Amino acid sequence: MGPTGRRGRPRSEAADARILDAALESLLDRGYDRFSVDEVAMQAGVAKTTLYRRWPTKDHLIVTVVARLQDSVPVEYTGDVRADLTHYLGEIVAGLHRMRQAGRPATSGDASAGLVAEVAAAAARHADVGAAVQAMFHRRNALVLTLLEHAREHGELHADVEPEVLFDQLAGALYYRLLVTGRPIDEAYVDRLVASTLRGASA
Amino acid sequence: MGPTGRRGRPRSEAADARILDAALESLLDRGYDRFSVDEVAMQAGVAKTTLYRRWPTKDHLIVTVVARLQDSVPVEYTGDVRADLTHYLGEIVAGLHRMRQAGRPATSGDASAGLVAEVAAAAARHADVGAAVQAMFHRRNALVLTLLEHAREHGELHADVEPEVLFDQLAGALYYRLLVTGRPIDEAYVDRLVASTLRGASA
Known part of the structure; x- marks a missing residue:
């Protein structure tokens, strides 16, 4: 116009x-x-x-708030994919713990997924909330997939690595522990996860 | 007595x-x-x-029903860890799709996590439901960890592989796609996931 x-x-x-x-x-x-x-x-x-x-609805507002939180975390390839992934996953873990503890006493040592689980349930319950959540993760994760592609171009990852699958293994493990098994997630775990994912298992 | x-x-x-x-x-x-x-x-x-x-409560009953469904899936090491994992993850995917579609028309093509997300939210909301869900997964996953230990003893996996981290990468990716990103999960995806996890990524 x-x-x-x-x-x-x-x-x-x-x-x-x-x-x-x-x-x-x-x-x-x-x-x-x-x-x-x-x-x-x-x-x-x-x-x-x-x-x-x-x-x-309340759920739409919450999804926008969470998206804004995610957007405050930069994603950058520095030439060291292990360090970059460790750093980024550390930020994800910090964000998850913050959301997990929302509305609960800071001393709470329980393993509840809290708000993270509520957002997942709201996304499952309402198609438009689900679409908003999926769009938010699609947009955010595209940045990490680009990072992994750069690492591949720079020869840090095998030429036939699939960035999407690789990132599912990493982010998935974190959400799985938070939402399903309740196992603790800390810096030491992130280090083990990145090492295991980048190295592979077959003898 | x-x-x-x-x-x-x-x-x-x-x-x-x-x-x-x-x-x-x-x-x-x-x-x-x-x-x-x-x-x-x-x-x-x-x-x-x-x-x-x-x-x-309704949530306690639902957790028991889901645990019983899980227990109907056998876990066995046959000497081929790739085939065994592919088979087991395929069963998990089938179970997740069944739970996901509970109460919805069979033709429903949407990506909602449905009941899976509701159970995660109930676990997050009520400490005793959370404890029951975590106990259920702890018990089930112990079987897969034993399978991975056997594969390690048989020389199919590196001696220093951590079964728990490896299984988080696999199961985590499936739940992450279902509960968070809404990306499709099918047999072809399970094959890609197992290949990526067993092979590793670093060049």
Whole structure:
């Protein structure tokens, strides 16, 4: 549309940022169950209708908050694929633990997947939430797949490595421990996982 | 307790089996949301109080049903670790698809994780359900870890392979695709996953 055309009201990015900041704070503080869209609107100083027009349900708002968290983590190939993957998975683990503990006492030593499991369940329950979650991971994971492709081009990985499968092995192991087996995930585990995945097992 | 000691009333294994059969049928037919413990009691011909004494909530009953499904899948080392893993993961995939589609039309082509995500969320929400789910996977996965140890002893895997990490890479990738990215999981994917995991990536 040309400069003389009629323009719609510019979307208020400042209001969006205020909403998402307030939503993140509320989510980490209260957890999934007690997270309230109305309270977020109040905290952000926007009309509830404004908020609901953009995020029709609590789950939609939460997915956007989580996507924004993920986007704060850079992905870069530095020429050392082992170090790069270890660093990136460490960031994923930190983010998962943060989400896992949302709304729970900081001293909580239990293994519950918390908010991570709630988001997975919301995605399974509502097709549009599921599509939003999948789009978020598709977009994020594309960055890591590009990193792995660069490592392959630089000769750090076998020429016939499949980046998608390789990343499933890495990220999958982390989510599996968090969502299914409840086994602990720490730096030492990330090191073992990266070593095992890059090295392979067949004698 | 000796043969002359007083014995408690023998637990009715027949009643348990009737309950669990009815529960499985109801679960696959109705899905998580519409699954009803009262209906299962009626179908199995047992008093509701009997059922609730043994499984205090719907989630506890569902976890037992899923554990029983898992126990129907044998795990055996035949001397060919690639074939054994491919076979076992194929069974896991079939079980996941069955649970995923519980309560939904058979023609449903969507990628929702369905019941699998609901069980993960229930495990995250209730500490005792979480403990039951983790115990179930701990018990089942121990069989696969033993299989991998045998493969290691037979020289099919490197001597320093860590079975737990290796199995996380395999099972994790499947659950990650189902619960997080929504990417399809089929036989061809299982083949690629096993090949990638056993072979390793570093050039």
